[in-house]
Amino acid sequence: MGCAVSRKKKPQVILSKAKTLVILPGTFVKINDNDFVEVYNIGKKLGSGAYAEVRFCTHRQNKANRAVKIIAKQLLESESAKNQFIKEIEILKLLDHPNIIRVFEFFEDENNFYIVMEHCKGGELFDEIIKHKNFNEYQAAHIIRQVFSCIAYLHSIRVVHRDIKPENLLLEEKDDLFNIKLIDFGIATIIEEDDVQGMIGTPSYIAPEVINERYNEKCDVWSAGVLMYILLCGFPPFQGSTKNEVYEMIKNCSYILDGYGWENISSDAKDLIKKILVPQSSRISAEKALKHKWIVSMLKKDKRDQATMKTVLKNLEEFNAQNKLQEAAKLFIITQLMSTKEIKEARDIFKELDENGDGKLSRQELIKGYRKFASQKDAEDMVDRIMAAVDTDHNGFIDYNEFLKAAVDVKKISSEEYLQTAFNLFDKDANGKISIDELKSVLQSAGEDEVLFQEIIKQVDINGDGEIDLEEFTTILKNVRVSDR
Numbered sequence: 001m002g003c004a005v006s007r008k009k010k011p012q013v014i015l016s017k018a019k020t021l022v023i024l025p026g027t028f029v030k031i032n033d034n035d036f037v038e039v040y041n042i043g044k045k046l047g048s049g050a051y052a053e054v055r056f057c058t059h060r061q062n063k064a065n066r067a068v069k070i071i072a073k074q075l076l077e078s079e080s081a082k083n084q085f086i087k088e089i090e091i092l093k094l095l096d097h098p099n100i101i102r103v104f105e106f107f108e109d110e111n112n113f114y115i116v117m118e119h120c121k122g123g124e125l126f127d128e129i130i131k132h133k134n135f136n137e138y139q140a141a142h143i144i145r146q147v148f149s150c151i152a153y154l155h156s157i158r159v160v161h162r163d164i165k166p167e168n169l170l171l172e173e174k175d176d177l178f179n180i181k182l183i184d185f186g187i188a189t190i191i192e193e194d195d196v197q198g199m200i201g202t203p204s205y206i207a208p209e210v211i212n213e214r215y216n217e218k219c220d221v222w223s224a225g226v227l228m229y230i231l232l233c234g235f236p237p238f239q240g241s242t243k244n245e246v247y248e249m250i251k252n253c254s255y256i257l258d259g260y261g262w263e264n265i266s267s268d269a270k271d272l273i274k275k276i277l278v279p280q281s282s283r284i285s286a287e288k289a290l291k292h293k294w295i296v297s298m299l300k301k302d303k304r305d306q307a308t309m310k311t312v313l314k315n316l317e318e319f320n321a322q323n324k325l326q327e328a329a330k331l332f333i334i335t336q337l338m339s340t341k342e343i344k345e346a347r348d349i350f351k352e353l354d355e356n357g358d359g360k361l362s363r364q365e366l367i368k369g370y371r372k373f374a375s376q377k378d379a380e381d382m383v384d385r386i387m388a389a390v391d392t393d394h395n396g397f398i399d400y401n402e403f404l405k406a407a408v409d410v411k412k413i414s415s416e417e418y419l420q421t422a423f424n425l426f427d428k429d430a431n432g433k434i435s436i437d438e439l440k441s442v443l444q445s446a447g448e449d450e451v452l453f454q455e456i457i458k459q460v461d462i463n464g465d466g467e468i469d470l471e472e473f474t475t476i477l478k479n480v481r482v483s484d485r
Contacts, residue, residue, distance in 0.1 A: 122171025
């Protein structure tokens, strides 16, 4: 039977040097030189911590609702605190996962640092736990799979969060347990060759090896296990009248899985907890937790509408980045301008295709998706073409924003408002044209070969003046080939 998804010729490589330029989502997450209050209206307080508070804010120009983490400089007096803040920014710029908070930009003034993030309307998972006391296994499995997906992804890029807890998990919308976002990378770190040292984290959720101040990334898995325990029975596994009593119970891995709260919990759920709340040397990884039969069996019946799947896969197949400017502008619009609602359809399909939950799509996962509408050979051929066109960082996977860049409907991306805003980003001197220097500045590529950017400009420059005007920019973003004009 023939393939229901259209087949296209393999995209031609138009540029010789420019194709080597890798544009990552973090490229557009930058310090904004304006005053924060000139760009945003500050609203109500959403939360607070030792070094910062989080407030609701609205972008004055495009009216987008966001959240801002405000860090008081006077509280970062020590050198280690300042270094940790710098590390937080570096880590946030690296992240590319559907269940990790999206960051837009940073500000700095005399008194504060500001980190502008997406606003999640549903509030903290902690509040849902207080409200519900405990969750059924289907709900708990959905929540914990999202958490393990974040952790597995972070560990694959050697990032350890170190503060997994319900207060750091937000619901995207009210009562929506199926779209949760991990936040607060304030004490996250990047693991080098050695283990991490120093006791840090929230007492009830820290692993025994953290108490002993020498640990690795599996401390996050332990914290997720504590969260899973609470979701299922409604109370924490380690309790005591003092912090030291709690620490002793944690170090001894002393908890119960029977009696009150556990009467109706499945043996599979208990088995996963037993594989997590154990000493570090015996603890499973987040990657293996995602493959555990409890999570797999609870989620196997969840499938999206096949018509939506087909539409998104067709968009993915037809993606053809003719030019690095086109690719960069699309990525900017998706990561910085589009609302969660606008990317939700493609985001949900990405999560369904990501069977092992690691936050990226392998060749085999994509083939399995296309096999719903095509023969094995057609699916393999299509996926090979897609990998060549979409995997722009050449890591052998389709990362989350690589997928969105290709799968979101081009009509949504190419609205006049988005095109004008994206053009203004590149046109730094506001003279109505994008120069080579402006292109290099936006893409943070000052050291790159000049010839590379000349090629990018030339591919789009219809009138041959060596710069790009709005009409030329719009043409390339609307997927109209210059040669077709």
